[in-house]
Amino acid sequence: MIQETYTAFSGTRRLITGAYFDVMQTARSHWEASSEEPLIFADATGQIHGLDLNPAPPPEASPTAASEDAVGRGRPKLGVVPREVTLLPRHWTWLSAQPGGASAALRRLVDQARQDNAALDQRRQAQEAAHRVLSTLAGDLHHYEEVLRALYALDADAMAPLVQTWPSDIQAYVTSFTARALAPPSDAPAGPAAP
DSSP states (O other), X not given: OOOOOEEEEETTEEEEEEOHHHHHHHHXXXXXXXXXXXXXXXXXXXXXXXXXXXXXXXXXXXTTHHHHHTOOSSOXXXXXXXXXXXXXXXXXXXXXXXXXXXXXXXXXXXXXXXXXXXXXXXXXXXXXXXXXXXXXXXXXXXXXXXXXXXXXXXXXXXXXXXXXXXXXXXXXXXHHHHHHHHSOOOSSOOXXXXX
16 A cells, blocks of 8 residues: 655745655644744645644554445445435436446446546546645746646646746645646556655
8 A cells, every 4th residue: 555645845945745644743843943834735636734733643544444434324245325316307217227227327327437537537636636736835926827827738848947936845846746737647546746
């Protein structure tokens, strides 16, 4: 299992990249010494995490722990989770006429859509992660809007010279996200960013 990594920033300076516990410890020490709360990012998604003042090493997760937590109504051995779906009567008529009924038909349709759109979904998720990091770290920097336009236009050549004027730590971290978003889609999920 790949261990998630996190990165802490103080202003324009990268403090640390590493495992959750190590990053939180360093961020806490920085906050106590300077009264400046660092920004902490999940490197895989660009999500911001609040400063955990009492971080504990994450427990070893068992592969069945997540599925045991999700057990509720439905068919627990299959991990089925009931949710409400709202469709027009013609959709319900078509679904009920399918082999296996509405639920089986919906599962087949979702699986097919996931397979057909995997590359597009991967690119969209990478662009969203890059957008989050750009907005947080570079939203006030010169050329921010042009970089954002180049990100969604998939124009790496236009983006490269624009970010070169940014502080080096921000430039490196943002570039690790934009590179994933601009890379040709593949079937493999994107791994953690390498600042």
